[in-house]
Every structure is written in C-alpha cells, then in structure tokens.
Amino acid sequence: MAQNRLKVVVTRALPEPVETRMKELFDVTLNIGDRKLAREDLARAMQSCDVLVPCITDRIDADLLERAGPRLKLIANYGTGMDHVDVAVAARRGILVSNTPSVATEDTADIVMALVLAVTRRISEGQAMMQSGAWEGWAPTAFLGRRLTGKRLGILGMGRIGQAVARRARAFGLSVHYHNRTRVAPEIEADLEATWWDSLDQMLSRVDILSINCPHTPSTYHQINARRLKLMKPTAVIVNTSRGEVIDENALTRGLRAGEIGGAGLDVFEGGHHINPRLRKLPNVVLLPHMGSATVEGRIEMGEKVLHNIHAFAQGDPLPDLVDPAKL
Structure with a gap:
C-alpha cells in the first residue's frame, strides 16, 4: 500500500x-x-x-x-x-x-464563556433592540442582568474542555463546582479551586450556571432531564457546547417558557440543525450554529x-x- x-x-x-x-x-x-x-x-x-x-x-x-x-x-x-x-x-x-x-479545547472554552456572558448580561437582547432602532436611551432598570463574580459555576464533564472552562471561570470570579464520571487528580482540583460533587443532583441544586462539557454516550443521553431541571434555581443559566442529546430539549424549553430556568446558551441541539421553533422565540435564549470550534x-x-x-x-x-x- x-x-x-x-x-x-x-x-x-x-x-x-x-x-x-x-x-x-x-x-x-x-x-x-x-x-x-x-x-x-x-x-x-x-x-x-x-x-x-x-x-x-x-x-x-x-x-x-x-x-x-x-x-x-x-x-x-x-x-x-x-x-x-x-x-x-x-x-x-x-x-x-x-x-x-x-x-478544539481552548476555542470551545472561549465560546462557553461568551455564551455565559451573553445570557447573564442579556447581550443578544440589547443587540436586537439596537439593530431594530427601538432604543430610546439609557434607563436605570433597562436590561438588568446578573453579575458573574461570586456566582457558582457547575461543570458537567471535567475533561480537557471542562478544565479550560474552569480556568476562565476563575478569572471572572466564579466559584467552580463539577460533576464527572471520576474525580480529577487532587493537583488539578487544587489548581482550579474546584469542588467535586459525586451527586449530580446535589450540584445542580446549588449552582447558578451549568456548563455541559461531557460527550454524548448512552449514559449521558438526556442526563439533564425534566426532573433534574426542576432541581435548579429559577434564575439558573444552562450553557451547552457539547452535544444536544445530553439535554432533554423539550423539557428545557418548557422550563424556560415557564420561568423555571433563567436562561440558556446553546451551540448544539438535540435535532442537529433542526432547531425547536419554540426556542427561537425565547428572549432569554442565545442560539449559535455549532461554532464552538470554529x-x-x-x-x-x-x-x-x-x-x-x-x-x-x-x-x-x-x-x-x-x-x-x-x-x-
């Protein structure tokens, strides 16, 4: 040959x-x-x-x-x-x-933080108003988002990308928590100042932001389902740059529409390029065309x-x- x-x-x-x-x-x-x-x-x-x-x-x-x-x-x-x-x-x-x-480790981690900022600070909503020409000037209560410093970030999947996200998160003043199939080495945990949770349910109930960085496998399919979404704070934000199948997208959409979830930033979707039309209409959702490694x-x-x-x-x-x- x-x-x-x-x-x-x-x-x-x-x-x-x-x-x-x-x-x-x-x-x-x-x-x-x-x-x-x-x-x-x-x-x-x-x-x-x-x-x-x-x-x-x-x-x-x-x-x-x-x-x-x-x-x-x-x-x-x-x-x-x-x-x-x-x-x-x-x-x-x-x-x-x-x-x-x-x-794609560093590039994807950059997009994670971009989505976190876009959702928590309502950047896409502000951009949409500016592009429509409807902005009438500054107001004290307009586009109030949430501060990142002091919030808890939960990372589902602490592999290469998850660790890269954790490094960036620390620079933003976020407290890093994670759930992984196995606990990372003590020196990595110490360097990232990360708190490990053996129970995903317990971590979800405590974090303000969830970043999904695990692969899609039979064991992770719909790992974030309706039951687990209800464990999260109503102000919590979910960011997914991994695989759409990890989230039950219909359950997430219902939670967002009902105000049970604060917002979402999605670069991947359960239906591939077929996006749930209800997601497109939600102002607290930022959708990207699978550009994490782009x-x-x-x-x-x-x-x-x-x-x-x-x-x-x-x-x-x-x-x-x-x-x-x-x-x-």
Whole structure:
C-alpha cells in the first residue's frame, strides 16, 4: 500500500491548506461545493476508497459500514466527537477509526464563556433592540442582568474542555463546582479551586450556571432531564457546547417558557440543525450554529491531525489518535 497513493474521500470542504496537502500526498476526492453527501453517495464513497474523512454531519451507522468495500480500512474523522460513527461495528469490520482530540479545547472554552456572558448580561437582547432602532436611551432598570463574580459555576464533564472552562471561570470570579464520571487528580482540583460533587443532583441544586462539557454516550443521553431541571434555581443559566442529546430539549424549553430556568446558551441541539421553533422565540435564549470550534487556527490543526493519522496508517505505524471503542 505504501508504494501506491491511498484513495481518500473527504466528505466536506476543509480549509485550503489542508486540502492542498492532501492533494499532494494522496489520490483524494474533495467536496469542492461543500454539499453534504446523501446517504447513497456516502455508501458509494465507502465502497471505493481506502480512507474516508468524514465529519459530524455524516452518520456512519452499522448499515453503511456493512456496505463498505474491502478497501476501506481507515475512517479518519475530522473532529473529536464520535457519536456519529459506530466505532464498535467498524472495529469488527477491521476498520480503524481516528479522530482529532485536544484541538478544539481552548476555542470551545472561549465560546462557553461568551455564551455565559451573553445570557447573564442579556447581550443578544440589547443587540436586537439596537439593530431594530427601538432604543430610546439609557434607563436605570433597562436590561438588568446578573453579575458573574461570586456566582457558582457547575461543570458537567471535567475533561480537557471542562478544565479550560474552569480556568476562565476563575478569572471572572466564579466559584467552580463539577460533576464527572471520576474525580480529577487532587493537583488539578487544587489548581482550579474546584469542588467535586459525586451527586449530580446535589450540584445542580446549588449552582447558578451549568456548563455541559461531557460527550454524548448512552449514559449521558438526556442526563439533564425534566426532573433534574426542576432541581435548579429559577434564575439558573444552562450553557451547552457539547452535544444536544445530553439535554432533554423539550423539557428545557418548557422550563424556560415557564420561568423555571433563567436562561440558556446553546451551540448544539438535540435535532442537529433542526432547531425547536419554540426556542427561537425565547428572549432569554442565545442560539449559535455549532461554532464552538470554529476558528481558522483550530480547523487547520484538525486537518493536520487527520493528515498525521492517514500518514501513520500508510506507513503501517500505530495511529496517534486511534479511537478505542471500549473507551467510548
């Protein structure tokens, strides 16, 4: 295989430097128009290539993997999250899967704090008034938000991104609390001045802001459900930059409309790009188009990781970012 150029199919348009380097190294089919591949187009691609480079918009389930051609031996995912790829079935089919961890950590943490500020200080409401031309000048009680200093931030998922959020939160004077599958190392906890809660329910009842930074797995599906939302303060704010499925979105919408939750900042949604229309109408909700990792630098670094994994595969070396289905 090393003597021949690998046949690589890229499902979406990537940054120009990444695509150019792929063209130099491999026999690559690019998606110049950045059109999301239909399911049958994706199936045909998987029947003809050695390496598939998908992203989160491509759902590669067991059925598609069973239809893959014998040449397909690597799925080099452009992104960190893997809930759109059935990694266990891929492993049974002898197909390696890699991803791009760590790249989006700082960028996503920045968006978390941007959403926290936007919701608590009602920034989008103020912007909407200014853009409409309806502002008639300053008033003592207009657009009253809430101060961050002295508030408690709860972090659900204290991995790389959760810890990056905690570092930023401390600079804003927030008290950091967290719930994680396992407690982080004592030195990390001390450095972040973070309080660990074994019980998610107990943490939720005490925090003013909740940042969701855990992956979507069977155990985290609807982890924030109607019962847990009722545990939270009516002034509490929820920010989600992880995966939409972690929140029961209908329950969240009901809570926001009823005044049982103070506000929400969402960069991800349970229905993908199909947004609950009731969420759009709520003034205390800030919605972003899944842009947590959307920096030029981050997207190029993601592409570089994809290239490193494909190169390692071509050389017969261990993949630097191999996804282990047993750890998902």
